[in-house]
Amino acid sequence: MPPRILVVDDEAPMRELLRIILEAEGYHVAEASTLSEAHAQLHRNRFDLVVCDIYLPDGNGLELIRTARQNNQETPFVVITAHTTPAQAITALREGAVDYLSKPFDVEVLKAVVGKHLAPAAPQPVAFFGFLGQAPSLWPILQRLPQVARSDATVLITGESGTGKELLARAIHAASPRAAAPFVPVNCGALPEPLLESELFGHARGAFTGAVREKKGLFLEAHGGTLFLDEVGELPLTMQVKLLRALQERRIRPVGDNREIEVDVRIIAATNRDLEKLLKEGQFREDLYYRLNVIHLHVPPLRERREDIPELARHFVSRACNRLKLPTKQIHRDVMAVLENYPWPGNVRELENIMERAVALEPSSVITLSALPTTLLGQGEMAPSSGPVRLPEGGLDVEAHLHELRREYMRQALARTGGVQKEAAKLLRMSYRAFRYHVAKYKLVED
Ligand SMILES: Nc1ncnc2c1ncn2[C@@H]1O[C@H](COP(=O)(O)OP(=O)(O)OP(=O)(O)O)[C@@H](O)[C@H]1O
Ligand SMILES: [Mg+2]
Missing domain, CATH: 3.40.50.300 (P-loop containing nucleotide triphosphate hydrolases)
Structure with missing residues (x-):
């Protein structure tokens, strides 16, 4: 399925031009000439991107963005307008447009802007019976x-x-x-x-x-x-x-x-x-x-297949969120950049642990740098105040966090004792009974 783009402009030649350029790029294009037509289109269909003019005969194009956001639609809007002033551009961006172009625009710039904001369809994770990865x-x-x-x-x-x-x-x-x-x-x-x-x-x-x-x-x-x-x-x-x-x-x-x-x-x-x-x-x-x-x-080792890091990271985050019954958190691109550059001495297991910990530490819906261990951030200015226990700016769900810590200690204890639960419980000064209860709760062993 090619990405679908809605073009909103009251001038027919302009719509025609946009259609020709965008269709040549392989997109599917629909048109609307007024605000109300655009509302109707957006209501009926799902679009991957909207290119819209600000001045329309029956209102302001920015209203479309407001309505979309009210309906929780994340569709990116690129605003095109004649004689854009910086103030107009800023207003458009503030309303939630992802970009703006002023008429007359350069065809190459249009293509680049549209291509940039059309998120490539989220790549389906490729897995062989649970084993993720496709790095060369x-x-x-x-x-x-x-x-x-x-x-x-x-x-x-x-x-x-x-x-x-x-x-x-x-x-x-x-x-x-x-x-x-x-x-x-x-x-x-x-x-x-x-x-x-x-x-x-x-x-x-x-x-x-x-x-x-x-x-x-x-x-x-x-x-x-x-x-x-x-x-x-x-x-x-x-x-x-x-x-x-x-x-x-x-x-x-x-x-x-x-x-x-x-x-x-x-x-x-x-x-x-x-x-x-x-x-x-x-x-x-x-x-x-x-x-x-x-x-x-x-x-x-993971450092020789860095291409797989984003997919693995997303997989571990979504699994941890499911386990904690939280909506799936996104990963901020700064975090992804750090993950992709780290040498990963502990390989995929280390990535798994760090993402699970980040899910527990991150109070918002996007995992940010403050949820990563300082060891990953290096000594640069990016490192937030150090120390093993650090309250994130937005606070945190302490119960979920404590569970995550307990689960992690239990996992390590099990690894150290080769899966012998009695021994692992002793290492953590837990009763065997309590240990087994939590093993089942946290699904630490199969069955
Ligand atoms: N390709 C992958 N896709 C998804 N999860 C992975 C992948 N590789 C590793 N993992 C996860 O990382 C963790 C470590 O993997 P696993 O236990 O298989 O490693 P290992 O090589 O046996 O480690 P060790 O040598 O320490 O025993 C597991 O939780 C596993 O599910
Ligand atoms: Mg192993």
Whole structure:
């Protein structure tokens, strides 16, 4: 659909001229010759922009802007008039016109002004099963994703912390024929070896002290689906042997059991460590490495795909607003400029946290610089008064803010304990009960 423009002018030759110029630019043009005709048009149709004369036979063109604003229409108005005086131009802008042109106008200037204010149709976020982004540095991955998802081959995902490795793994699972079966993540770095072994392979009843019941193990939980071996670079060497065996034979042996159980799982592994370096240092087994590295996907850091920052930022803001039941906030362009220039050591996760925090801190409907952490603003004059706690000029919703802080601390505690809620609750001196209640409330874990 080409953008629609309404041209309002009482002189037919002028309307004709505007129509010719604008249609040649690919716009759809409608005309009105009087104020009342224009009102009727604006009432009936949606326009992306209005070009209007100020002096009309039945009134002042600026009235159109007033009416539109009263009806909460954001349509940009470009005012054209003969002998514009600075005072007239200022009045027009004050009434809400986005620009003005004086007759006679330069055709190129008209085209430029119109083009500038016709917001390009809000680009639809491009996502592969929840994984957002379309920066050129992602193309090598994006191109392969559909095929990777269809295949059953083992995938190794590498990338810095917070780049979206787990999200990508989930997306691959969701796009795969295994989508209806479970996606089971396991953090290989979170548990000491004996626990990890029984966590992965399960154990028989009485296998060790405390094993009062038989336990299924995550391999079996993931049967038919995908097992996500996160932080695979942290696996102790002896566990690497056991894992390799399971992967080769597609069978597992629960701890303390002499039965072997066949399992059908697809493996996706991820790490932010340099596996090749671990290989050389003897910290990672070569045979396991080759077993995992069948398909290798490297997720580039956010600083190498800055093109995606605006879309990701808007996505996180709108999600946070939904969660807090607030109308979606816009992002001021100064904020966007800062976001696009920051090096993002914590990658997408850091962007996510900053946007969620900004939503809680920003009292108005547009996220402004004062809602960003000072670390992002640098030492320049832009930095507002510093300190971790700073009341924004317009005040803030302290309840929403405290919730956001609690949610953030809980999220970090869960990350630190590899998702073990009891441990995370202890870190925050919260009762397990209160912790679980808030986990559900803030949707911190799936289900
Ligand atoms: N491309 C993306 N589109 C939308 N959200 C993203 C994207 N990449 C990352 N995220 C979000 O950023 C956060 C971090 O992503 P994720 O946990 O997948 O990163 P990771 O690479 O596994 O990090 P770590 O190495 O620290 O485990 C998540 O909340 C995720 O939803
Ligand atoms: Mg991860």
